[in-house]
Amino acid sequence: MRLVARASDALGVQVGIRDVFDAPSVRELAVAVAGRRPALPPVKRVEPRPERIPLSFAQQRMWFINQFDTSSGAYNIPAALTLPDTIDPDLVAEAVFDVIERHEVLRTVYPSIDNRPVQCVLSVPEARS
Structure with missing residues (x-):
């Protein structure tokens, strides 16, 4: 690789x-x-971010569907794991938070402001609580 x-x-x-x-x-x-098109440039973060980040088309669709039944778990994927007894729960939690820290999408919530959904990326401390 x-x-x-x-x-x-x-x-x-x-x-x-x-x-x-x-x-x-x-x-x-x-x-x-040799005959291939040039590679696409890497995706870069837009700085500074707008105060209200609009939703992508896919996020808009998911938000719209969610408004019909906000308690539905239709788009959740449940999984059950059997872990060994020797696993350290604090270590697992730190590993999960490490992933959450690196990937903003896992810290993103979609509040409705002025009847329009927006993206709100939580800070790492907010996501941990």
Whole structure:
């Protein structure tokens, strides 16, 4: 995966794992991906953020459907895990909070302001409480 990422960066195009295994040399890999369109630029955070962040089309759809039955768990995916007795619950909680800290979407709530839904990204301390 590191090789694919570095090759993609170096060549300026999207290189896949199959490309690496199909081309036995660097020269053949370069020839194989030469005609491809340039890779898309990385997604960057918009700074400063607007005070009210609008919802994406998918978020609008989910919000609209949720308004019909706010107690429905229709879009939840339940899962049951059997964990060993030796697992440290505090360590698991810290691991979950580490993921929540890195991914804003897991800290995002959708309040309605002036009868319109908006995104509100909670700070890490707010999400922990």
